Amino acid sequence: MKSPAFRFYADDFLAGTLEMTQEEVGAYIRLLCHQWNRGSIPVEPEKQQRLAGGSVSADVLAKFPMDENGLLKNQRLEREREKQSQFSESQRLKGKKSAEARRTGVEPGLNRGSTEGSTEIQPSVSVSVSASVSSSKTPCSPPTGDGAQQEQAGEQKEPKPSDIVSVKLYAQEISLPLSEACAFWDHFESNGWKVGGKTPMKDWKAALRNWQRNAKRFGNRQAVEKPKHDMSQYF
Numbered sequence: 001m002k003s004p005a006f007r008f009y010a011d012d013f014l015a016g017t018l019e020m021t022q023e024e025v026g027a028y029i030r031l032l033c034h035q036w037n038r039g040s041i042p043v044e045p046e047k048q049q050r051l052a053g054g055s056v057s058a059d060v061l062a063k064f065p066m067d068e069n070g071l072l073k074n075q076r077l078e079r080e081r082e083k084q085s086q087f088s089e090s091q092r093l094k095g096k097k098s099a100e101a102r103r104t105g106v107e108p109g110l111n112r113g114s115t116e117g118s119t120e121i122q123p124s125v126s127v128s129v130s131a132s133v134s135s136s137k138t139p140c141s142p143p144t145g146d147g148a149q150q151e152q153a154g155e156q157k158e159p160k161p162s163d164i165v166s167v168k169l170y171a172q173e174i175s176l177p178l179s180e181a182c183a184f185w186d187h188f189e190s191n192g193w194k195v196g197g198k199t200p201m202k203d204w205k206a207a208l209r210n211w212q213r214n215a216k217r218f219g220n221r222q223a224v225e226k227p228k229h230d231m232s233q234y235f
Helices: 010-016 022-038 045-052 075-104 164-173 178-190 204-217
Strands: none
Touching (some): 022 075, 164 204
């Protein structure tokens, strides 16, 4: 598709038309626009004048020398056309390579058989939580009976969470309202993650489950209500 516009370099244009009259500048602009659309300007003086909206001086015509094909063209404008065409082609090729990469699952420029690193593109997933939550840790099973969580075998214990987002995520897994998760975070963050204010915590997930049991035991109805499914407003 032909481009409807070309780059206009103000300083270059002013320098190139410094000695032109106002009428000559107007004629020059109109002829440049015609060349951009048609590829060249006509050689017939009467056609030039109709396109320019008036007389075309020798100074204006000097801006459109005749090429080897007998066509009158402004060479600077044609260079801009070529640069624009090359840029468009490079963007087209990039888009084609990107589409091919998405289709095949291979990054552009990499060999499928290469042994230097993986050539597979990881699936693009929108993650709204901290990357510090490790996928190697198995979450606890949903609450059973009185709501207590049974710690699964092989789960790695952490003395403290990496951030409040981790607490919110785990609270969601065990059906603990986020208000309680925030209260849990504020309480232990303020005392240096110590149980009873003295003993360093060994497993913050176990402590959060205990926080849930105590909330239920002391009659905090909100702490045992199941949170809403849509949690996006909290992250």
